[in-house]
Amino acid sequence: MTELAAGIRERAGIDPDIFVRETPEGEARLDLVVEGMHCAGCLRKVEGALKSLPGVEYARANLSTKRVAVRWQPTKLRADAIIRALADTGFTAVPFDPKLLGTFDENEGRFLLRSLGVAGFASANIMLISVSVWSGLVTDMDETTRSLFHWVSALIALPTVAYAGQPFFRSALKAIRGGRMNMDVPIALAVILATTMSLVQTIVNAHHVYFDASVTLLFFLLIGRYLDVQARAKACSAAENLLGLRATAATLIAPDGSHRSVPVEHLEPGMKVLVASGARIPADGEVTSGVSEIDTSLVTGESMPATVKRGDDVFAGTLNLGAPLTVTVTKRDDDSLLAEIVRLMESAEQGRARYVRIADRAARFYSPAVHLMAAATLILWFSLGAHWETALTNAIAVLIITCPCALGLAVPVVQVVATGRLIRQGVLVKAADGLERLAQVDTIVFDKTGTLTLGEPRLVNGDEIPADALALGAALASSSRHPLSLALADYARSLPAQGAAPAFTDITEVPGMGMEAQLDGRLIRLGNAGFTGAEANTAHGGSEIWLAQEGAAPVCFRFEDTPRPDAKKVIAALKERGFAIELLSGDREPAVRQLADDLGITTWHAAARPDAKIARLEELAKKGHKVAMVGDGLNDAPALRAAHVSLSPADAADASQTAADFIFQGVPLAPIVETVDVARKSRRLVFENFGLALIYNAIAVPLAVAGYVTPLIAAIAMSSSSIIVIVNSLRLNRRKKAQRDAQASAPRHATA
């Protein structure tokens, strides 16, 4: 899991103490995300390592969320010793603050589960009693016994409905207050009316009561609701783990010269921070000392690193590639460039039309129809001269039998199956309605750097370079951590061995320029054009460095940010499915054009700033297109919000991951195709489920209107329609054999 590793690197040297909390009993408590923990053995090793530390009172790992909670006596142990102990057993652990991560309401899931337990208990017992009554009706059960059974049912049903019905009542009330209609309105109404009517029937000692119907209805619907919440909670916690790993602390240089780590929020203008090599710059500021190169790709989309020196401005979120820098903070966290992007995101969010979920749209037609039908039944029986009680009973039977049960399950079951299938492919579904929105999309807009490409340079003209120059350049490059040097050294390592390494002396790195060294009395330089005395060539899309040997012409090494290995295939596959593809990048024109040509994308825009990206998306939306945005950079975050639906790779900037509806893990882009397919298939299944519910209603409603529906028939009809809908939804898990094979051969990506 490279994204985890990257997060850990970024947090290197950060003091875990700022994440330690004190419990009421005076113990210290730390929550950690542990990488690579996925079996009983790992669980045991992690807990064993922690429990063997002096002072540790409690350590428990959660295998589902990949998190560990530790409590210990703060006098006996320091927090960093805990992380070191885990590192020694081979697990990398990163502290996090559960309060900052806890965007998902865990209590909601707990309450649903409790309600589910109560409804399950009640429906089993009431059904038991009801079956006795139903058989008693055709045999010799006397009136007193039946009445007793009805009263016992009422005794169980009333508290159950009051308790387990709350999730539906609350949601229905909210919808009505907001002047909207959702699926919970007819559900709540059916449950309340059925219960009230049954209570009245029990009091007047009538034949038929519907306590079993109202309670089993709650039971079935709570199952659907709980599964839905569970699937979302899982995706959310995985996404939170990824986000929690990003640097949220900065190394502050105190006036007395000592270093300590503080949360980013505490930085004030004028403070000095140290930015280590390979770390992200925590706040907007001005370089006070040091010369280095800054990777701004996350902020601007520009793929070439920029050189900064004393007096230059740097932005929060950019990555320091070269030597350590001292930066004086000029803006607080909330006026930084990052905060500005967040503001852009918020305004984009307001611009996006509120999407109404399919189930709620169905409810808009369904609920009035059902209620009208019930009212019509009431009036019909009245006008035919029936007793008001009979008329009311039949009207309520219509409400019960129209079965919001199957309709209530139609969407969540599909959602759960789809989310589960995607999680196995390494795709996290963050937004509950994300799949529905994705199914409507006709245009997909990609960002370039880090999305279609890997976001790191590769040597592209290796074949044109003389072998001795390549070996010399690679040997010199291997003592630098600059990304281009790393790429060059990587390339050389992939070639057959070249004999002994040249014996350089006096190797020095000139920040922002390159490397120089002596070899057999000759000066060798590897660096930018100015440094090596060569003529820069900016016509191509990549970056270049030159190798200059005294007395020979400089040799050029060209680097490009290469596309993800399956980018071309994925673009072709998406085009085949009828999507219009666009490339929208903040990078320079040659680089964007070249990639667009390589991948066969005809519509592209280069040098697009965040607001220009939003403008383009709005233009597309105005033309009536539904746009999916795929992007990773901070500069994409507002666009991800503005798009109809958005996807983001797991190594994207935090802001982008927060904005995105889907997060896909791993290097290949293929999960995008899979996600789109699953979304479209889910939509089809949801409509099929509605169709099935409609057919069922077409048969059952006339029976109810005619007054033939007894509680027994209602119970049978309700369970059978629910089962049909569930079975139909499970078809989403079936996949074609070719797909299965493709997946089996693909490397498995851990799902965080």
Next chain:
Amino acid sequence: MSILLFLIPAALLLGLLGLAAFMWSLRSGQYDDLEGAAERILFDDEDEPEEDGKN
């Protein structure tokens, strides 16, 4: 039919016992990590999940 006066309360009591057991298991955190619970059965030593209140 007077036997019902014993049987119905007995049936309900058993059901309620089951419900109470479920509520207890939920509160004591046994549903927090279903994947972990499946693996922990392989361990010899006793261990218990964290109580709700101490979170």
